Amino acid sequence: MPKLNENYQNLKESYLFVEIAHRVAKYAEANPDKKIIRLGIGDVTLPLEPLAVAGLHEGVDAMTSTETFKGYGPEQGYDFLRQAVVDYYAENGISIQADDVFISDGAKSDTGNIGDLFAKDNIVLIPDPVYPVYVDTNVMTGREIIYIDANAENNFLPMPDKHVHADLIYICSPNNPTGAAYNKEQLKAWVDYALENDAVIFYDSAYEAFITDPELPRSIFAVEGAKKCAIEFCSLSKTAGFTGTRCGYTVVPQELVFKASNGEEMSVNAMWKRRQTTKFNGTSYIVQKGAAAIFTKEGMAQCRENIAYYQKNAKTISDVLSKKGIRFFGGKNSPYIWFECPKGMDSWDFFDYLLNNAQVVGTPGAGFGKNGQNFFRLTSFGTHESTKEAMERFEKLF
Amino acid sequence: MPKLNENYQNLKESYLFVEIAHRVAKYAEANPDKKIIRLGIGDVTLPLEPLAVAGLHEGVDAMTSTETFKGYGPEQGYDFLRQAVVDYYAENGISIQADDVFISDGAKSDTGNIGDLFAKDNIVLIPDPVYPVYVDTNVMTGREIIYIDANAENNFLPMPDKHVHADLIYICSPNNPTGAAYNKEQLKAWVDYALENDAVIFYDSAYEAFITDPELPRSIFAVEGAKKCAIEFCSLSKTAGFTGTRCGYTVVPQELVFKASNGEEMSVNAMWKRRQTTKFNGTSYIVQKGAAAIFTKEGMAQCRENIAYYQKNAKTISDVLSKKGIRFFGGKNSPYIWFECPKGMDSWDFFDYLLNNAQVVGTPGAGFGKNGQNFFRLTSFGTHESTKEAMERFEKLF
Structure with a gap:
């Protein structure tokens, strides 16, 4: 009888989006006559940037003649794209090497697969609430998980606790689902903790392109010493609308070296x-061509236009919340707005209340962990019109 | 200190293609004046089929408007492509369900990642010579590997040994690197063995499109009972020239159920x-559109044209080997021709001899395992002209 990985028996089924649907x-x-507005989904909706489209078509065209055809490429990604990532970091004042950069089909694959490199008996530190992939992939391996509370008291930005030891630490900033983003000083505290504990930080930077505040770092490598303790996962999903096109990149510094038990x-x-x-076997050449096109100056300008569109929605949402005196997080350096459910409601009750009375769909915070119990997530990925209408209804309701 | 996966210390560095280069x-x-012909590479060279190209462009075009834009898709693949795979199987007389089919970015990812579902303490059976991914992924997990000899005596088609127990069995047919392909009776013996041993067969069917002999099954599911013991890995890499475009599919029958230790x-x-x-997070929508286009009747006809081109090369190679009385395997139902090195040479010596005297590059069999020591692989993925010229030089040499 093959021995199955019985850790899978310990996975909790995720009913969140099934239950919402x-x-x-x-x-x-x-209520067939009611117009429902969906602001729950974490997926982009604007078309791809024209330069990305041109790059993708160019990639397809290369496949039409023997001279330009591309077969197996380097698994780590083509040099042209790895170098483009290095240049992108350099624009933000951060120096990395092309050999540190691994192109992939997305941050979800990489944050999931990175666990392959580590033994089972590591202690994992994960914030709550959280993107469920961090938890599930470690449950699959049977690792011990310590949760760290992210809550309104710490502005959903939990800090390290010297009295708790961890080997592997997950940090997502700007955060999904809370929208909270660490400043440099706070990240430095995490890097210092990791260096003291000989721990590794898995830094999920998928939403870095939404950072507008120049005081907030867009990479953990803005912090000195981070190259000795951190791996950074990045994605074009939200930066360039690649959720269905699929391209990400992960930076694994060559400075990240540890001793094995044999010394x-x-x-x-x-x-x-x-x-x-x-x-x-590498990301599709076609997709890499599309990705390279958005890393040009003009390509990035087109990305920023799309991001600005979503940011306007975030402002529409947060303006109404401010006006109503509802405490919220995110929205400024993040596409997510995370707010306290009005009237002390629990997040599923509030979900029903908002659906029934305003026909607006969001995501109950409880779906992301116990600290989300009384919080609710709205996203800025709708259209201007629907977001505006949703928040007018919201405003009338409270 | 994070505990690393120290099984990585047991991996052998693969110097094969580095050493060849x-x-x-x-x-x-x-010898700057000599014209070197490369018949060592296992990668396709013909441009993509016109319908695949059209499908890919269509996929890119969908990304240009809000109405047709595709964000996150189903991780298992779009229904249109899963159904196309079901229909493709049906054409070969095999009935599978759409829910059995998982679209991916390639068979290498899936054959590598499938091990996630099984515990460390399974005994793995792997033929020698072999595609190195099977070995390396199990070394990474620290599993015990038993090798089974594939050699000239068993026509490089080893059969199960009742006295040896295994839990996980790797079979690749038509085989890389030997080109040997199992018939139905032989596959039945493997299925019977797996059912008796409660073992799982990982069946790598990446080269099925090269099978021309109607007696040879193109899927292990042609054998009764296989759905209770086998997972099949398929790829468009060689079927449709997708080595750089990236799309594969894996069939995991819903009948494949095992008892955990808790019953x-x-x-x-x-x-x-x-x-x-x-x-x-799913294969790129663009790539799935390209893949769906080749699963149409016309798309498959275009694939068969490309395959026929390579098969003509295989015949050019095997005709010369036959004429010279050199014992070889494959070439008929496979893009690979695997032959005994003439004059009792060892495969690296023969590599040098062929390079120095005919300026033809192939792959030494020793790179695939100890049973490849005196064998050599040529591939049919070159052009007609270069293959013909290479074999003329070969013919003169012996």
């Missing part, structure tokens, strides 16, 4: 390269 | 779905 469908059926030094960069060359 | 570069430098039944299909929805 179920409740919305039920309401829609009972031998092991490079995490070399291990990740070995993992990717063994279990991955 | 080194020797070829050295020869080319010393609970666990569905491997459900586990793989959980794995993929947690650690993968």
Whole structure:
């Protein structure tokens, strides 16, 4: 009998979006004349930037003749794209090497697969509320997880606790779902903690392009010492609307070296390269061409236009919340607005209340962890018109 | 200190293609006037089929307007493509369900990641010579590997040994690197063995499109009972020239159910779905549109044209080997021709001999395992002209 990975038995089924869909469908059926506005989804809606489209078409065209055809490419990504990522970091004042950069089909794959490089018996530190992938992938491996509370008291930006030891630390900033973003001083405290504990930080930077405040770092490598303790996961999903096109990149500094039990030094960069060359065959050349096009000056300007569109929605939402005196987080350096449910409601009750009385769909915070119990997430990924209408209804309701 | 996955210390560095590149570069430098012909590479060279190109462009075009834009898709693949795979199987007389089909970015990812579903303490059976990914991914997990000899005596088609127990079995047919392909009776013996041993067969079917002999099954599911013991990995890399475009599909039958130690039944299909929805975000919509286009009747006809081109090369190679009385395998139902090195040479010596005297580059069999020591692989992925010229030089040499 093959022995299955029985850790899978410990996974909690995620009913969050299934349950939301179920409740919305039920309401829609009972109220066919009501116009429902969905601001719950974490997916982009604007078309791809014209330069990305041109790059993708160019990639497809290369496949039409023997001279320009592309077969197997380097698993870590083409040099042209790795270098573009290096240049993008340089624009933000951060120096990384092309050999640190691994192009992939998205941050979800990489944050999921990075665990391959580490043994089972590491203690994992994960904030609550959280993007469920961090938890589930570690449950699959059977690792011990310590949760750290992110709540209104710490502005959903929990800080390290010297009395707690962890080996692997997940940080997402700007955060999904809370929209909270660490400043440099706070990130430095995490880097210092990691260096003291010989821990590794898995830094999910998927929403960095939404940072507008120049005081907030867009990469953990803005902090000195981070290259000795952090891996950064980045994505074009939200930066360039690549959620369905699929391209991400992960920075594994060559400085990230640890001693094995036999005393031998092991490079995490070399291990990740070995993992990717063994279990991955590279991101589609076509997609890499599209990605390279958005890393140009003009491409990035087009991305910023789309992001500005979403940011205007975020402002529409947060302006109404401010006006109503509802405490909220995010919205400024993040596409997510995370607010306290009015009238002390619990997040699922509030979900029903908002659906029934304003026909607006959001995401109950409880779906992201216990600290989300009384919070609610709205996203800025709708259209201007629907966001405006949703918030007019919201305003009337409270 | 984070505990690293120290199994990585047990991986052998693969110097095969690095060493080949080194020797070829050295020869080319010393002999700038000689024309080197490369028949070592396992990568396609013909442009994509016109319908695949049209499908890919269509996928890109969908990204240009809000109405047709595609964000996150189902991680398991779009229904249109899963159904196309079901129909493709049906054409070969095999019935599978759309829910059995998981679209991915390639068979390498899936054959690598499938191990996530199984515990460390399974005994793995792997043929030698072999595609190195099977070995390396199991070394990374620290599993015990038993090798089974594939050699000239068993026509490089090893059969199960009742006296040896294994839990996880890797079979690749038509085989990379040997080109040997199992018939139905032989596959039945493997299925029977797996059912008796409660083992799982990982069946790599990446080269099925090269099968011309109607007696040879193109899927393990042609064998009764296989759905209770096998997972099949398929790819468009060689079927449709997608090595750089990236699309594969894996069939995990819902019948594949095993008991966990607590007596609970666990569905491997459900586990793989959980794995993929947690650690993968789906294959690019653009690529899936391209893939769907080649699963049409006309698309498949265009694929067959490209395959026929390569098959003509395989015939050019095998005709010369036959004429010279050199024992070879593959070439008929496979893009690979695997032959015994003439004059009892060892495969690296023969590599040098062929390079120095005919300026033809192939792959030494020793790079795939100990049973490849005296064998050599040529591939049919070159042009007609270069393949013909290479074999003329070969013919003169012996």
